[in-house]
Amino acid sequence: MGEPARYLYAVTRGLAPAVLDGVCGQAGERLEMLGVLDLEAVVSTVDLDEFGEDALHENLEHLDWIERTARAHDAVVQACAAAAPTAPMRLATVCLDDQSVRLRLEEWYDELAAALDRVAGREEWSVKVFAHPAPTTAVMEPAEPALAGGAAYLRRKKAATEERRAAEARSLRAVEAVDRELRGISVAARHLRAQDPRLSGHAGTMLLNAAYLVEAGDARRFTELVAELVRTHPGVSIGCDGPWPPYSFATLDRS
């Protein structure tokens, strides 16, 4: 065993301790709350042999460690966000002791309070838009070999290129329309980095990876609008999931 430290999952306001009953932290450790003014830091003890700088450098290379750690972190954040305004911390935010955690909450109090005001009563929804996978082109294998002269081949190739460009332009217009509609019933929106097709599990190019902050009472309207957009924009694939804790919107602004 190495030295103990404190892993910080989230900062909440008005979280009832009972909410954390039955939820475990990293490595199954017991969760605790540290109060600072009207805020609470949700923490558990971790071992610096696992969460110290050198250990993290090593562990972040291992997918199974990342997944285990991320899911444990998310489980705590979900439990908090379901019960109280919650500002989730980034993965692996580790302080050496309780005093250090409290100092950070004091230092960032104004920004944390503003972030909690922003996300209170709201939830995050994820919407992704994909281009349909490119059709296997027939250009290279003419159906009528006898007529496949050089000029005819080039004509077909040019036509295919133009059609592809037109399809891309249509897809981009669809993305803009979808984003505009969803922003219309959201409090805020944020575009995340598009995911690599090898990770997204979708063969088509990801055109939009967006997060929307929605009033909890508008969630149904939001998903109904997504369903409508799926019908009205058949030229792209639209996926939606949530509600997420407000990961993308509990940002700290310090000017």
Added chain:
Amino acid sequence: MTLATGEQAYADIALVDLLDRLLGTGVVIAGDVVISLAGVDLVQIRLNALITSVRREMAGG
């Protein structure tokens, strides 16, 4: 389209979507333990880790 609404659906959330949020957005308060990766973008590292893993699975399968 998938509309995940229940806990069960959330449990199936893709790791890549989770990491988009746990590493890419949200509150960043520096702890005492600094994730110092010598200027290398952490998000890039995790993507490389994932892609490497996907390739390994494909090669293994």
